[in-house]
Amino acid sequence: MSQGVFVIFDQNQGQVRHVVLEVLTMARQLELGSVTTLTFGANASQTLKVLGEYGADQAIFWDQEPFTRYSSDGFADAIAHVVPHVNPAVILFPASAWGKDLSPRVADLIGAGLATDCLSLRVSTDNRVTAVRPIYAGKALAEVAIETPVQMFSIRPNIHKAIPDPKTPTVLDLAPVVSPDSFQSVVTERKEAQTGVQELTEADIIVSGGRGMKAPENFKLLDELATVLGAAVGSSRPVADEGWVPHSYHIGQTGKVVSPTVYFAVGISGAIQHLAGISGSKYIVAINNDAEAPIFKVANYGIVGDLFQVLPLLTEEIRALKANN
Amino acid sequence: MKVLVMVKQVPDTATNIQIRSDGQGIIEDGIKWVINPYDEFAIEEALRIREKLGGEIVVIALGPKRVDEAIRQALAMGADRAVVVESSETLDLAQVAHALARVAQNEGFDLILTGKQAVDDDSAQIGPMVAARLSLPQVSIVIHLDIDVEHKRLRAERELEGATEIVELPYPAVLTAQRGLNEPRYPTLPNIMKAKKKEVKRVSFESLGIDTLPRIRLIQLTPPSERPEPTILTADPVETVKTLVELLHEQAKVI
Ligand SMILES: Cc1cc2nc3c(=O)[nH]c(=O)nc-3n(C[C@H](O)[C@H](O)[C@H](O)COP(=O)(O)OP(=O)(O)OC[C@H]3O[C@@H](n4cnc5c(N)ncnc54)[C@H](O)[C@@H]3O)c2cc1C
Ligand SMILES: Nc1ncnc2c1ncn2[C@@H]1O[C@H](COP(=O)(O)O)[C@@H](O)[C@H]1O
Numbered sequence: 001m002s003q004g005v006f007v008i009f010d011q012n013q014g015q016v017r018h019v020v021l022e023v024l025t026m027a028r029q030l031e032l033g034s035v036t037t038l039t040f041g042a043n044a045s046q047t048l049k050v051l052g053e054y055g056a057d058q059a060i061f062w063d064q065e066p067f068t069r070y071s072s073d074g075f076a077d078a079i080a081h082v083v084p085h086v087n088p089a090v091i092l093f094p095a096s097a098w099g100k101d102l103s104p105r106v107a108d109l110i111g112a113g114l115a116t117d118c119l120s121l122r123v124s125t126d127n128r129v130t131a132v133r134p135i136y137a138g139k140a141l142a143e144v145a146i147e148t149p150v151q152m153f154s155i156r157p158n159i160h161k162a163i164p165d166p167k168t169p170t171v172l173d174l175a176p177v178v179s180p181d182s183f184q185s186v187v188t189e190r191k192e193a194q195t196g197v198q199e200l201t202e203a204d205i206i207v208s209g210g211r212g213m214k215a216p217e218n219f220k221l222l223d224e225l226a227t228v229l230g231a232a233v234g235s236s237r238p239v240a241d242e243g244w245v246p247h248s249y250h251i252g253q254t255g256k257v258v259s260p261t262v263y264f265a266v267g268i269s270g271a272i273q274h275l276a277g278i279s280g281s282k283y284i285v286a287i288n289n290d291a292e293a294p295i296f297k298v299a300n301y302g303i304v305g306d307l308f309q310v311l312p313l314l315t316e317e318i319r320a321l322k323a324n325n
Numbered sequence: 326m327k328v329l330v331m332v333k334q335v336p337d338t339a340t341n342i343q344i345r346s347d348g349q350g351i352i353e354d355g356i357k358w359v360i361n362p363y364d365e366f367a368i369e370e371a372l373r374i375r376e377k378l379g380g381e382i383v384v385i386a387l388g389p390k391r392v393d394e395a396i397r398q399a400l401a402m403g404a405d406r407a408v409v410v411e412s413s414e415t416l417d418l419a420q421v422a423h424a425l426a427r428v429a430q431n432e433g434f435d436l437i438l439t440g441k442q443a444v445d446d447d448s449a450q451i452g453p454m455v456a457a458r459l460s461l462p463q464v465s466i467v468i469h470l471d472i473d474v475e476h477k478r479l480r481a482e483r484e485l486e487g488a489t490e491i492v493e494l495p496y497p498a499v500l501t502a503q504r505g506l507n508e509p510r511y512p513t514l515p516n517i518m519k520a521k522k523k524e525v526k527r528v529s530f531e532s533l534g535i536d537t538l539p540r541i542r543l544i545q546l547t548p549p550s551e552r553p554e555p556t557i558l559t560a561d562p563v564e565t566v567k568t569l570v571e572l573l574h575e576q577a578k579v580i
Binding site for chain 1: 336338339340341342344351362363417419422444445446447448449450451452453454456457458461462463464465466468483484485486487488489490491492493494495498504505538539540541542543544545546547548549552553555556557558559562563565566567569570572573574577579580
């Protein structure tokens with residue numbers, strides 16, 4: 001009988017993304033047996049410490065060639081070979097760009113069903129897992145079950161809390177099978193975006209600007225607010241289309257779907273496609289000079305006013321608050 | 326180059342989604358159906374490849390009768406012909422992927438392009454699943470593509486969190502298109518007229534002999550939770566900013 005949870009993720013120089021800790025916490029909380037992890041590349045074994053902190057029972061590291069460079073087909077083939085040895089009931093991936101690329105490929109190779117970008121998992125009476133995932137960019141939620149013996153899920157970042165539960169994981173020596181015709185597609189170069197830019201899908205606070213910002217140079221007002229808040233900066237689509245900010249800023253149904261604790265929508269009207277991308281935010285704060293703007297219907301707090309007056313005051317007020325605490 | 330483009334028809338992104346009373350789907354009355362926005366980038370990329378290297382573009386769509394409209398639009402953008410896999414039932418992702426892979430196999434190709442994800446089910450699975458099914462390499466979330474015809478190799482840039490990466494691979498291959506790859510064109514009137522005469526081949530899902538069983542079961546759809554009543558501040562800016570910061574600090578406790 002297959003049992004336990006198999007968590008598969010990437011790492012970079014021994015560091016993992018926060019979502020990996022969130023996924024490990026979920027894996028443990030399912031209480032379906034032991035939690036086994038698999039990660040790849042140079043320095044993979046340096047993640048052992050953090051895996052122990054978050055309660056992994058067993059860890060597999062493939063840090064040798066050819067696993068030092070990501071290959072969707074190479075990694076997927078090797079994972080498909082190792083799954084029967086680990087024999088898990090559930091496989092979890094982070095729903096990062098990496099996990100979204102690899103998990104459907106693995107799913108099809110092993111003939112397992114996969115639910116992507118899940119918000120939560122729940123064990124039902126028969127020890128099977130059901131998942132809730134947003135569809136139509138969050139305009140509806142779908143509760144789904146996987147019908148295959150191995151049940152696969154990828155987990156959306158920034159939803160589940162990461163809670164430590166220290167253990168001493170056993171390192172498993174399971175050598176990968178590398179088929180000669182795999183590793184066809186290989187990553188040859190990685191280009192980091194500007195340093196210091198926070199990833200929107202993982203940010204706790206986001207300040208986001210729309211056409212109401214009027215001109216690209218005015219985004220410095222948002223940057224200043226973001227700096228005092230330790231926030232990431234995002235935007236509506238037209239502003240990214242105009243080239244005022246990079247495409248990676250674009251939030252919404254056809255951009256990034258975000259779930260921060262606080263989302264500041266500044267000079268953003270609140271079109272349905274934009275709202276779809278921010279509905280997972282715990283608090284929405286709207287700043288807009290049009291009291292009828294639809295953004296106020298979904299906001300927790302709103303200021304009706306001119307953003308060019310409000311933003312500098314807000315930045316100062318928060319700076320003062322932080323200085324006093 | 327022979328390029329296949331997988332095109333899904335989805336509700337317009339402006340649609341207010343209403344859930345059926347049985348929780349097993351959405352109310353489709355009055356929905357405006359469009360080509361999945363990411364698939365437009367895939368179609369446009371195929372057109373640019375043909376402009377540069379010559380060849381043929383075949384669009385493939387699986388769905389009920391209404392997908393004809395999406396197909397016509399893809400043909401009006403400039404695709405050469407289309408294959409429609411007719412299925413009135415709602416199929417599982419794996420069944421769709423395997424059907425599309427089968428059609429691709431029957432057609433032959435150098436490249437398969439899909440969207441990054443469909444904005445209805447938001448699965449982002451079909452591209453990699455088709456690639457796995459056909460034992461082909463893949464690159465997803467592509468924002469730039471270079472083709473080296475002489476060596477039959479691709480160099481694709483894909484988007485990650487806070488970074489991009491370059492992926493090199495041989496083709497045939499499967500790529501999934503992301504916003505930023507290109508700017509899709511609008512169909513011109515003459516091309517809309519021409520599209521009416523282009524070949525649309527129809528095959529039934531049943532005729533493809535796909536025996537894949539459903540792997541995902543929908544239990545139910547529910548609406549997202551309602552947002553609480555908003556607190557809207559309208560006094561002078563100094564006042565409202567003070568109050569807002571107080572609320573965020575003391576009531577919400579988030580700053
Ligand atoms: C297929 C499709 C997909 C789309 N996907 C997305 C998506 O993913 N994300 C997205 O954002 N959009 C998307 N859109 C576009 C969307 O429909 C809206 O056009 C867009 O969100 C509007 O952007 P905005 O709020 O910045 O601009 P506007 O709607 O022009 O709003 C500007 C706001 O600024 C306010 N304002 C102006 N001056 C000031 C001032 N001095 N002080 C305070 N407030 C001020 C105005 O009152 C107004 O509410 C999509 C559209 C389509 C057709
Ligand atoms: N029924 C379909 N017919 C044709 N292409 C599809 C279909 N479903 C999905 N696709 C393609 O696969 C991509 C990803 O879809 P999904 O995996 O459903 O998010 C889409 O952008 C389309 O290019």
